[in-house]
Amino acid sequence: MPVEQEQPDVAYFGQITFGTGTPQNFDIQFDTGSGDLFVFGKDCDSPACDDKPKYDSDLDTSFSLIEGKDFSVEYADGTEVNGDSAKTTIVIAGISVETQEFGVADEVSDDFEHPYVGIMGMAFSETSENEQITPITNLINNNQLDNPQFSFMLGRDADQSPSELTIGGSNxxxxxxxxxxxxxxxxxxxxxxxxxxxxxxxxxxxxxxxxxxxxxxxxxxxxxxxxxxxxxxxxxxxxxxxxxxxxxxxxxxxxxxxxxxxxxxxxxxxxxxxxxxxxxxxxxxxxxxxxxxxxxxxxxxxxxxxxxxxxxxxxxxxxxxxxxx
Structure with missing residues (x-):
């Protein structure tokens, strides 16, 4: 799947679809250094969420809240995200992941100023601060991939070279x-x-x-x-x-x-x-x-x-x- 970049070469992100009924597409950063998935939720009133697309669980027929489980993650750069834990169907690179756990963010650090509205952790599930199983691990466990791998080509802004993520092998x-x-x-x-x-x-x-x-x-x-x-x-x-x-x-x-x-x-x-x-x-x-x-x-x-x-x-x-x- 094609990957976009926050210029110049700052971060790499791509479109993930959340939910069924009315599918909602969001730009999400791909991060092999962490293990949690979250997206801005409609109740986020942090400045970082202003004028940004937000996930609306009311439009999602697959949404289920995980009762009593808060979502909280802190990244190496000090960014903090808080909200609720939930499950839904997501689609990444054309592959559907059912009952994927994720965070619905209602509070995000002010310094989260990016063109994307969430992060998908792609390290192993042990790194999840919320005991999530990562989308990649779910795909592997469900035998949905040809190979238990994913691959990146990260482009360089100066060369206008493309960026790409391949899930289930390499290109x-x-x-x-x-x-x-x-x-x-x-x-x-x-x-x-x-x-x-x-x-x-x-x-x-x-x-x-x-x-x-x-x-x-x-x-x-x-x-x-x-x-x-x-x-x-x-x-x-x-x-x-x-x-x-x-x-x-x-x-x-x-x-x-x-x-x-x-x-x-x-x-x-x-x-x-x-x-x-x-x-x-x-x-x-x-x-x-x-x-x-x-x-x-x-x-x-x-x-x-x-x-x-x-x-x-x-x-x-x-x-x-x-x-x-």
Whole structure:
């Protein structure tokens, strides 16, 4: 199915249909870094919901409220969403998921300013803060998919390249099959798409940090490192200056070669995806720092994922990268 983006390359979303009777279509972000599904509900009076499409349960013949179960989720960026838990039929990429649990949001953080009106978590169900079973897991459990996988191609605004989600396998027209390399999830993954990172290379210098893992996160724009690792990373770029806010300033006219190594294969990041202009003549590196929950855990967002075709193989608990066709 086609995927849209919040420009430039900030977030990726697509249309999901909620309900039967009068089907309601909403733009929902696809987030492999979380495990909950929600949509703005008609009773949401938060500023974030102003002038936005909202789900109306009165129009939905499949709607059932889950009595006594509130919905609440908080994301890594601090966004909070609250509401009721319910079930209905949803349709994604032409595939119907019956009795899918979701949150009907009536309260959303003010900073949720996006072109989409909900988020679909695509990590494993263990990551759900509301004990939901994810739509992908439901499809797998119901034997509705050819393969227990889904795949993303994330486009780049500068190239006007398309974005695409394939559920139930991958689209062989979009990648070079002979370059496809799978890496198994780490054992203690907590339901995340977390794989070992072999190495990171900055302008030809290998960082050789031991025991690092990466959560493959379509819901993140940047590549997020623990502060000490970011310090090590930017020590290879003499012109980088720590802004003190999680980002490093870079001269806009510099190009840097950054690569990540997974499964023994080196994947290069387009220099345009690394040096990001946030204001006129004001640039930062797309590698940023924050408390990731562990000194060794990195979050690998679209700054990297735009450069590869990614297969999320839920059945075999592995992530595959391939060169784009």
């Amino acid at each position: 062989p027209d979009r990648y070079h099959a002979d370059t496809l390399t799978f890496t198994h999830l780490i054992d203690n993954n907590g339901g995340a798409w977390e794989i070992p990172i072999d190495n990171c290379v900055v302008n030809g210098e290998e960082l050789n940090l031991e025991g690092r893992t990466g959560i493959i996160d379509t819901g993140s724009t940047r590549i997020i490192l623990p502060p000490d690792d970011a310090d090590t990373f930017y020590s290879e770029i003499p012109t980088a200056i720590d802004n003190g806010d999680g980002s490093y300033a870079l001269p806009c006219d510099e190009q840097h070669e950054v690569s990540l190594v997974f499964g023994g294969k080196t994947w290069n990041i387009d220099p345009r995806d690394f040096t990001v202009e946030i204001d006129e003549d004001d640039c930062i590196g797309s590698v940023v720092y924050a408390d990731t929950g562990s000194d060794t855990e990195w979050h690998i967002g679209s700054a990297f994922l735009k450069n590869v075709y990614t297969i999320f193989d839920q059945g075999n608990r592995q992530v595959g990268f391939a060169e784009l066709a």
